[in-house]
Amino acid sequence: MLIEVKNIIDKIKTEISSFKEKLSYEPKLVSLVVEPDESTKSYLNSQKRNAKKYGINLEIVESNDLINDLRIYNEDDATDAIFVARPLKKGYTELDIAKHIDPEKDVEGVSLHNIGSMFYEKELFVPCTAEAVVKIIEDTTDVRGKNIVILGRSTTVGKPVALMLQRHGRDATVTITHTKTKNLKEITTKADILVVAIGKANFVDRSFVKEGMIVIDVGINVVDGKIVGDVDKDVSEICQLTPVPGGVGSVTTAILMRNVFRAAINKKGDL
Numbered sequence: 001m002l003i004e005v006k007n008i009i010d011k012i013k014t015e016i017s018s019f020k021e022k023l024s025y026e027p028k029l030v031s032l033v034v035e036p037d038e039s040t041k042s043y044l045n046s047q048k049r050n051a052k053k054y055g056i057n058l059e060i061v062e063s064n065d066l067i068n069d070l071r072i073y074n075e076d077d078a079t080d081a082i083f084v085a086r087p088l089k090k091g092y093t094e095l096d097i098a099k100h101i102d103p104e105k106d107v108e109g110v111s112l113h114n115i116g117s118m119f120y121e122k123e124l125f126v127p128c129t130a131e132a133v134v135k136i137i138e139d140t141t142d143v144r145g146k147n148i149v150i151l152g153r154s155t156t157v158g159k160p161v162a163l164m165l166q167r168h169g170r171d172a173t174v175t176i177t178h179t180k181t182k183n184l185k186e187i188t189t190k191a192d193i194l195v196v197a198i199g200k201a202n203f204v205d206r207s208f209v210k211e212g213m214i215v216i217d218v219g220i221n222v223v224d225g226k227i228v229g230d231v232d233k234d235v236s237e238i239c240q241l242t243p244v245p246g247g248v249g250s251v252t253t254a255i256l257m258r259n260v261f262r263a264a265i266n267k268k269g270d271l
């Protein structure tokens with residue numbers, strides 16, 4: 001069966017409405033992109049649609065000098081929030097963003113400051129997709145003591161999801177897997193919950209899961225012009241599965257929008 005995320009999005013909408021009351025202007029989000037791939041284009045579509053819906057002034061900037069652009073928008077008082085799309089152009093690393101983005105405008109929680117705070121279990125801004133995954137899991141089941149297997153170890157999904165799920169108060173037992181993991185299916189079939197963030201369309205099929213598992217499909221792949229996840233839809237016949245589109249992606253965007261309002265209010269000192 002498919003996991004419904006509408007009630008999670010409704011709760012985020014309510015948070016945004018209460019933030020809006022504290023602001024007298026449309027907060028500004030600058031999204032820096034360089035040669036966007038299909039999944040990034042899908043995200044930008046989602047950002048445009050939601051910025052209009054929630055009243056955010058979104059500026060999408062093609063960035064050819066990322067470090068210089070980060071300096072410009074860090075210093076630009078009219079810019080409340082900055083997002084830097086991945087994958088990055090050759091010559092830049094995620095560490096460059098982590099070092100150079102203003103942590104108070106870093107609405108994706110990728111800066112050294114925000115990642116470090118998450119490490120110390122102080123979640124200020126955390127990567128939006130990781131927060132979306134955790135919210136969906138917590139809305140679906142009790143996380144405490146659950147055996148959670150994550151496919152993928154990226155800086156914006158796999159790693160932060162693992163850190164957030166095992167922290168005190170959530171207390172899951174987490175296994176991170178990647179391309180060098182041996183006997184992957186032996187590991188995944190023992191999970192209570194599977195989080196799949198690998199960027200391979202329909203990679204996870206029924207041979208990776210057991211009846212009754214919760215499967216969170218983070219994948220956003222474009223195949224023949226259609227958005228598909230990393231998990232084969234047939235898995236939903238024996239497991240609880242998040243849909244793609246309409247699952248993790250839609251919660252991620254709502255969280256990004258909410259964080260833009262949080263950044264604007266924090267700048268005013270009202271958070």
Ligand SMILES: NC(=O)C1=CN([C@@H]2O[C@H](COP(=O)(O)OP(=O)(O)OC[C@H]3O[C@@H](n4cnc5c(N)ncnc54)[C@H](OP(=O)(O)O)[C@@H]3O)[C@@H](O)[C@H]2O)C=CC1
Nearest residue numbers: 039129152153154157178179197198199218219220249252
């Ligand atoms: N829905 C949303 O809001 C979001 C969706 N996405 C989507 O999630 C997917 C993953 O993106 P992202 O997190 O950036 O990951 P990356 O593309 O940066 O990296 C992929 C990760 O998956 C691992 N991996 C690849 N193949 C396997 C395998 N067979 N078994 C186990 N691990 C594997 C890689 O391992 P290794 O490290 O060994 O190479 C790597 O860690 C993409 O489809 C992306 O579009 C991304 C962000 C947000």
Ligand SMILES: Nc1nc(=O)c2c([nH]1)NC[C@@H]1CN(c3ccc(C(=O)N[C@@H](CCC(=O)O)C(=O)O)cc3)C=[N+]21
Nearest residue numbers: 039040042043045046084085086220245246249250253
């Ligand atoms: N720094 C960075 N952080 C990211 O989180 C990031 C990124 N770079 N690069 C690209 C990937 C991909 N990604 C998506 C998130 C939501 C939707 C989304 O909202 N999809 C809608 C459909 C959108 C549409 O209609 O096209 C849905 O799944 O319901 C899509 C794609 C985030 N990414």
